[in-house]
Amino acid sequence: MKIGVDIDGVVCDLITTVCQRINDKYEVMYTPDDIQEWHQPLCINGLTLEQAVRDTLLDDNYRPRPYPDAWMGLKTLLYRRHSLVFITSRKDSADIKKTTALWCMMHSPPRVDIPIIHTNNKSEVPVDILIEDNIDTAKDFAETGRHVIVMVRPWNEKYAWDKDLYLSTPYIHFAKGWRRVIAEIDDL
Numbered sequence: 001m002k003i004g005v006d007i008d009g010v011v012c013d014l015i016t017t018v019c020q021r022i023n024d025k026y027e028v029m030y031t032p033d034d035i036q037e038w039h040q041p042l043c044i045n046g047l048t049l050e051q052a053v054r055d056t057l058l059d060d061n062y063r064p065r066p067y068p069d070a071w072m073g074l075k076t077l078l079y080r081r082h083s084l085v086f087i088t089s090r091k092d093s094a095d096i097k098k099t100t101a102l103w104c105m106m107h108s109p110p111r112v113d114i115p116i117i118h119t120n121n122k123s124e125v126p127v128d129i130l131i132e133d134n135i136d137t138a139k140d141f142a143e144t145g146r147h148v149i150v151m152v153r154p155w156n157e158k159y160a161w162d163k164d165l166y167l168s169t170p171y172i173h174f175a176k177g178w179r180r181v182i183a184e185i186d187d188l
């Protein structure tokens with residue numbers, strides 16, 4: 001199957017690096033558990049999370065790490081003969097595109113070139129399954145009648161227990177960690 005893989009929050013632990021950077025720069029003490037949603041205002045001179053993310057991506061002194069199990073996850077999906085494409089809503093500017101391409105190349109399994117699609121509408125991308133951490137994106141994708149695996153993170157954990165959401169569609173699956181993601185996909 002063709003599987004779309006979101007980058008941030010799924011393979012790239014960007015939020016930990018964003019927290020490190022704002023803590024260093026502004027002498028605050030954010031942890032990933034403090035980040036609950038994308039449009040959250042930070043308690044720093046009007047700085048938004050969106051801006052903090054962009055600043056971090058363009059700061060060579062701060063290099064986000066992949067989640068420790070992400071490499072195994074990508075490799076297993078490839079081994080199962082799925083074809084993968086990274087789908088990201090990171091801004092489509094030349095500098096962000098370059099940073100993203102370099103990061104994905106460095107952290108993908110060797111000799112594998114996983115294409116990258118930058119888009120604000122992941123539902124439009126012709127993939128069979130999406131692996132995603134943003135709950136709104138996941139809901140939109142599920143409405144197209146395709147399966148979405150929601151990677152459980154601190155900012156979406158509450159939805160994993162939301163029975164109304166869980167029962168409203170057979171297309172949304174929650175998975176904590178890459179091993180569970182693989183198991184969910186194997187079950188489809």
Ligand SMILES: [Mg+2]
Nearest residue numbers: 006008009133
């Ligand atoms: Mg994401």
